[in-house]
Amino acid sequence: MQKTPLFDFHTQHKGHMVDFAGWNMPLYYGTPTEGGGLTNEHMQVRKSGGIFDVSHMGRVKVSGRHARKFLERLCTRKIHDMAAGQCRYSLVCNEQGGVKDDIIVYRYDDDDFMLVVNASNREKILGHMEQVRTSAPGGELVCKIVDQTMDTSMVALQGPAIIPMIGKFSKEIPSLKKYRFAVKNLMIIKLTVSRTGYTGEDGVEVILPAGMTGLAMKFLLQDVDMSKADAMIKPAGLGARDTLRTEAGMPLYGHELGEEINALECGVDFAISLDKAEDGKGEAFVGYEALKKTAATGPARKLVGLMIEGKRAARQGATILQDGKTIGVVTSGCPSPTLGACIAMGFASRERANIGDAVEVDTGKGVLTAKVVAMPFYKAPKV
Secondary structure, three states: OOOOHHHHHOOOOOOOOEOOOOOOEEEOOHHHHOOOHHHHHHHHHOOOOOEEEEOEEEEEEOOOOOHHHHHHHEEEOOOOOOOOOOEEEEEEEEEOOOEEEEEEEEEHHHHEEEEEEEEEHHHHHHHHHHHHHOOOOOOOOOOOEEEHHHHHHHHHHHHEHHHHHHHOOOOOHOOOOOOEEEEEEEEEEEEEOOOOOOOOOOOOEEEEHHHHHHHHHHOOOOOOOOOOOOOOOOOHHHHHHHHHHOOOOOEEEEOOOOOOEEHHHHOHHHOOOOOOOOOOOOOOOOOOHHHHHHHOOOEEEEEEEEEEOOOOOOOOEEEEOOOOOOEEEEEEEEEEEEOOEEEEEEEEOOOOOOOOOOOEEEOOOEEEEEEEEOOOOOOOOOO
């Protein structure tokens, strides 16, 4: 398994390490009696702040004369109207309109970009990128694609206490709008700091050189004693990251997103620009024609939120029933630490499972009563 530059940090804080997409990553830290564990880490992020190692995510630099044109073909989202210092959530599709991955695009300059991709899809996406570059209708596109994953690290600081903390040593970062980023110099370290995250809370994600990670962490956390029960920031693992994103209604590849799942079923229509090839500036992306056809008739399924009665959670693969008929399948489910109830997401027939409807979930071991609710399940309070 690959180790991230923060591996020693994880062991120092009693990280329970697991294999995740070939990386040795912390599922959680310590034990509940020590103030650790999934639920405690989850609530720490909601109430104050958590620090996540997300270095397993792929980071790919794209630069050169045709960089923008290439990304227009690769991404479902418009690229030409992005400003320098802006990042944008997008999908990467196959020819059938299925989702190969969901990514974040960073625009540094007119011909200088970076993509953050899912760890489990990095090799696949790198191969797909090269195929898209060399098979463009007008001929091979001139741009350089460099995988920087092993040369960099990425840390997410999430929670209501994070931006005030950062404000103590930076005036610029707290003034950033959501999905904007800045390149900052911290002593001799160049950082990319973006107002992004995967928890439903405010916060930042920081990309920096792998060899400088330890030094940067000491500086960022110099006034934080994470051993204290009431510490402003504590480490959080993959387990809490998953329950936090589920409460926030954010899709996850392999659950709400996948190659066999039509992109227009996933609840992220805002990230699919079906007019980008018609405004004279964009390019038709891979899967464009297939999704245009889907849009004309409407997708067969839709992503819905479920509030489950009782204390039993509905897990991925459970069947969603309405009036005794199968209408869909659960894609993600968990007990929600914030809401004190069990929640789930799933795909359901377009004509069924409207908000407020009663449904049932067959787990294979029993049938649970549920109600269709709007997503996200949780929204961070406005400050």
